[in-house]
Amino acid sequence: MATKKPAARAKTKKTATSASPRDEIGNGGELHQRAGGDSPPMTTAQGAPVEDDNNSLRAGDRGPTLMADHAFREKIFHFDHERIPERVVHARGYGAHGVFEAYESLADITRASIFATKGKKTETFVRFSTVAGNLGSPDLARDVRGFATKFYTDEGNWDLVGNNMPVFFIQDAVKFPDLVHSVKEEPDRGFPQAQSAHDTFWDFASLMPESTHMTLWQMSDRAIPRSLRMMEGFGVHTFRFINAAGVSSFVKFHWKPVLGMQSVVWNEAVKINGADPDFHRRDLFDAISAGDLPAWELGVQVFDDAFADSFEFDVLDATKLIPEELIPVRPIGKMTLNRLVDNVFAEIEQVAFMTQNVPPGIDFSNDPLLQGRNFSYLDTQLKRLGSTNFSQLPVNAPKCPVAHFQRDGHMQTSPQAGRAAYEPNSFTGADRGPREAGPEGQVPFAAEVSGETRRIRAASFADHYSQARQFWISQTPVEQDHIVASYAFELGKCEVPAIRERMVANLRNVDEALASGIADKLGMPLPAASKPAAPVVQTEPSPALSLLGNAKETFQGRKLGLLVGDGAKATAVKRLTKAVEKAGGTVEVIAVKVGGATLSDGSLLAAKQAVAGAPSVLYDTVAVLAGVEGEQALADEPPARDFLTDAFAHFKVIGLGSGTDALVAAAGLTGKLDDACLAVDTAKDTTAYVARIAGPRHWERDLTA
Ligand code: HDE
Numbered sequence: 001m002a003t004k005k006p007a008a009r010a011k012t013k014k015t016a017t018s019a020s021p022r023d024e025i026g027n028g029g030e031l032h033q034r035a036g037g038d039s040p041p042m043t044t045a046q047g048a049p050v051e052d053d054n055n056s057l058r059a060g061d062r063g064p065t066l067m068a069d070h071a072f073r074e075k076i077f078h079f080d081h082e083r084i085p086e087r088v089v090h091a092r093g094y095g096a097h098g099v100f101e102a103y104e105s106l107a108d109i110t111r112a113s114i115f116a117t118k119g120k121k122t123e124t125f126v127r128f129s130t131v132a133g134n135l136g137s138p139d140l141a142r143d144v145r146g147f148a149t150k151f152y153t154d155e156g157n158w159d160l161v162g163n164n165m166p167v168f169f170i171q172d173a174v175k176f177p178d179l180v181h182s183v184k185e186e187p188d189r190g191f192p193q194a195q196s197a198h199d200t201f202w203d204f205a206s207l208m209p210e211s212t213h214m215t216l217w218q219m220s221d222r223a224i225p226r227s228l229r230m231m232e233g234f235g236v237h238t239f240r241f242i243n244a245a246g247v248s249s250f251v252k253f254h255w256k257p258v259l260g261m262q263s264v265v266w267n268e269a270v271k272i273n274g275a276d277p278d279f280h281r282r283d284l285f286d287a288i289s290a291g292d293l294p295a296w297e298l299g300v301q302v303f304d305d306a307f308a309d310s311f312e313f314d315v316l317d318a319t320k321l322i323p324e325e326l327i328p329v330r331p332i333g334k335m336t337l338n339r340l341v342d343n344v345f346a347e348i349e350q351v352a353f354m355t356q357n358v359p360p361g362i363d364f365s366n367d368p369l370l371q372g373r374n375f376s377y378l379d380t381q382l383k384r385l386g387s388t389n390f391s392q393l394p395v396n397a398p399k400c401p402v403a404h405f406q407r408d409g410h411m412q413t414s415p416q417a418g419r420a421a422y423e424p425n426s427f428t429g430a431d432r433g434p435r436e437a438g439p440e441g442q443v444p445f446a447a448e449v450s451g452e453t454r455r456i457r458a459a460s461f462a463d464h465y466s467q468a469r470q471f472w473i474s475q476t477p478v479e480q481d482h483i484v485a486s487y488a489f490e491l492g493k494c495e496v497p498a499i500r501e502r503m504v505a506n507l508r509n510v511d512e513a514l515a516s517g518i519a520d521k522l523g524m525p526l527p528a529a530s531k532p533a534a535p536v537v538q539t540e541p542s543p544a545l546s547l548l549g550n551a552k553e554t555f556q557g558r559k560l561g562l563l564v565g566d567g568a569k570a571t572a573v574k575r576l577t578k579a580v581e582k583a584g585g586t587v588e589v590i591a592v593k594v595g596g597a598t599l600s601d602g603s604l605l606a607a608k609q610a611v612a613g614a615p616s617v618l619y620d621t622v623a624v625l626a627g628v629e630g631e632q633a634l635a636d637e638p639p640a641r642d643f644l645t646d647a648f649a650h651f652k653v654i655g656l657g658s659g660t661d662a663l664v665a666a667a668g669l670t671g672k673l674d675d676a677c678l679a680v681d682t683a684k685d686t687t688a689y690v691a692r693i694a695g696p697r698h699w700e701r702d703l704t705a
Helices: 006-011 070-080 173-183 199-207 209-219 266-275 279-289 305-310 344-349 368-385 466-473 477-492 497-507 512-522 570-582 628-635 638-649 661-666 683-693 699-704
Strands: 093-102 121-130 145-153 156-163 239-242 248-257 295-303 330-339 362-364 559-564 586-591 621-625 654-656
Touching: 093 279, 093 344, 121 330, 156 248, 173 199, 173 368, 199 209, 199 497, 209 466, 209 477, 209 497, 248 305, 266 279, 266 477, 266 638, 279 330, 362 368, 477 497, 477 512, 497 512, 559 570, 559 638, 570 586, 570 621, 570 683, 621 638, 628 638, 628 661, 638 654, 638 661
Parallel strands: 559 586, 559 621, 621 654
Antiparallel strands: 093 121, 093 330, 121 145, 145 156, 239 248, 239 362, 248 295, 295 330
């Protein structure tokens, strides 16, 4: 590299403030102006106005940078420390603020103030997450979704830290690190991330038959939700409600999405992860931004000791659920997410959920998983947020008065006035501080405890297969097919044959057709069934467990991908758009070029996306409209052909207007179009199409494929 002569530097003019080199070079152009108008003066974190944020302090204009540039030093120092440890599980997440409204008073069963009166409103914050993937992993990984809600009640925060599946992999918290280590990247190679399709996970699962029930859920389409707005949530464990008289009932919590449940199919999920790894967070962001506010009903299954004693499974075992047909879910309120965060880090990354956060009126059962969680979540917050004062961060701070004698610690921001920081004390007034609440406080349920102290798994936890079987027999044929295909996909990624065999041997205890279907897809002989720890009991199907069987007929909150070619009939485009929007859906216009398409009336329809960046996996349904001018151009565009073939392969309802024959032919679909490929040219067509897209995908295409 040529070095400039010192003489050249010496020639540089002494700079006057008005004509500083900053204004000539390295100044970012027109938008880079000094403070004034809309721009307040930039300051350091200490509040000192910054003279120049583009050039660090140098000795001479080409000389070394000076340590005396404290503004520069502070800026880089802060940047170097921007990251905090990501969550060890549930690292990838997204959230929003909301409000919960109680449907009625539950005073007969709980003294929790949040349920005290009909119509009572409580602010909430929700964080949805995947479990296994790292912070930057894709949203459509096959995984359990976290569904964690913080209710800022007037008697302290209640954190309902649940999942979108009602059971869990393990029964005892002591196995949690093993479970998580098995599903995370394998430690000797650092991959695969955000997936369970590898040896270590299935090695663990196959050696832990108690995980079988949960793996059925995980292999079902519940693990690839279409939207965070379209999944159920569950508190999983049995909790307690305690009323003012101290009487306890057992309770299980359920969230039911107002938009109904919906999932994508696996091949679609794989492609969404490439096309838009932020698919779920973008969907939530877009919906709330558009005022299409996501909502869930909170429901409870309430039962007493007599039911718990007579139920054939242990209500303390988190690998079991209570069928809704036995104990119906009673809706008790509704949560609406109504506000996006201002800053993802400050709120979503720093929110600290803790299962032990319950207000008076809600208490724990002895579920050993829940008991273990109640230890874990406090530790994790200190590790991640670095201070015992994490509860003072705005997103974590209760919205009710807080008064205690905890003092100091890193980042203390509470102006804790008063002379006495201890109790008892004899001061009065502001110097005295708070006193315990007595019976008004969080009085633990007076449970009787007896028995020997032992490391033991109760015999009532031994049946690992009966409820897995119940889940299986409650699925529709399409769902069963998907479950078989996912097990085969995941086990097919395992390199150790013994792991596949052990897993299929376990699954024979669930259902022979399930096990033989998987073995067949894997091309392996059916192994002998493993020996269950307890006999498998025959249970009735529970229709509530099927996702497709409970799908809601609606296009509300869903999206049409409208691929438009030049010459498309303007009236048809407008009519379709209006009808879909009237049905509560949104329409995204796609064209060969993002500049848009020229319609039959000569108007230019702007596109949101070019087809190369908008594969049909991003939409619930697709429609194509073109005129003679644009027909061949669409057919000649490979991404437009994939757009159609994929939509067809993913069983989607497809709208095909005039000017699309060439594309249909190029996509290899001539002669294959079926009942779910509908015209969208006339008003009558549009009505029929919009009615059809409220219904399910064309699963018959799946069964005949
Ligand atoms: Fe968690 N879990 N977990 N978990 N969990 C965490 O806490 C843990 C379990 C769940 O969006 C961690 O703040 C143990 C079941 C959600 O911030 C950690 C055990 C269920 C979230 C932790 C479990 C969950 C977490 C990691 C076995 C469903 C994300 C970061 C006993 C009912 C919350 C953090 C968020 C997060 C521990 C089992 C749900 C390490 C020890 C069962 C939704 O504390």
